[in-house]
Amino acid sequence: MSVRAGLHRIIQPASKLWKHWPVTTNTTKYTNIITTPVCVRVCLSCQLSTQAKSQEVQNQTADKESTLPESLPPPSKEFLDSLNDSQMKHYKDVVNMYERHWRFQDIKVPAVLTDTRWKKLLGSGKSKTGKILTLMYVKEVKKQRRKENKEHKERKEDVIHKVSLPSERSRKTFTILKAYNAMEYGPELVYDLGFTSNALPFHVFREEARIKKQLQDTIHANAKGRFPFHLVFCNVNESYRSMLEEISGDIPITITERGYLDMFDRRRLVYLSPDSKEDLETFDHNDVYIVGCITDLETKPLTKEKAQRHGIRHTKFPIRKYLGNTTTCLLTLNQVCDVLYDLKDTGDWRTALRHVPVRFQKREKNSISS
Incomplete structure (x- = not known):
């Protein structure tokens, strides 16, 4: 009992003293500081900034939804009718x-x-x-x-060391004039588009896209040469005609539905086929060379069979003779044109075959190293 009474006497005065602590007596010095309104202002500013950010995000989302079309642009009616x-x-x-x-x-x-x-x-x-x-x-x-x-560069005069260079329009006009001159005096190079694809429906469009890209490179690279070929596209249907008119632009080329047998003497025709056993030795300006418009993914001897069926000569590039045991002799349509162009100008096969991709020569390097 005495212990409890003693603790009660100690604790009770301490609780009474807490009410009269010196810090609380000087609260009058800090009466001008009000903390609660400051907290309210901070919360209001945070809330306003959050609302502004959310409104901005909503506006950006609405702008994106408004800029994005609701549906894809449709193709032409002719294209839809041609689909199976x-x-x-x-x-x-x-x-x-x-x-x-x-x-x-x-x-x-x-x-x-x-x-x-x-x-x-x-x-x-x-x-x-x-x-x-x-x-x-x-x-x-x-x-x-x-x-x-x-358009910005065309406004400025292209000057190097105070010498004015021909404008791009002038260079393009000169290229077109060279192509017109080749139609009258240049050697003919025929591209045969009379092949039907046996690929799957999904792969047909892919092969057409590859042929389009390769023919586009062929037309423009040939026109930029000093003495270009006269490019003749025969056995052309309506879809190929529209494609050739699109990719050729202002460069003149010959597009016809007729076959090469109706246009040239059979004795002058030479079909280029990678499946032929005869190597092309030199470029003959009196011959008319034919290139079959099939992709380099085709492995069947279609060009050789067509040449034999029509009774004309067929030959191939001597790739393995000059480059060794390459992995393949199949070239793209534009690479065939580049090889023939260099062979026509230089007469050197090693210079002409520089257009063969390096990746085809890997097997030769491995065999040499071993």
């Missing part, structure tokens, strides 16, 4: 995937989807369609920027 059932199903799946999913994933699309671009889209799988659309959009933006930069 499986291709039409693939086309509808791509459109539905964009409207339901890709449009909300910020996948940007070009302003115009031509029939060529639709062929590329339908020639790939659904998993790659979104990436291809984005790449098309990026290419369109880059093309627009190059056009703007080109």
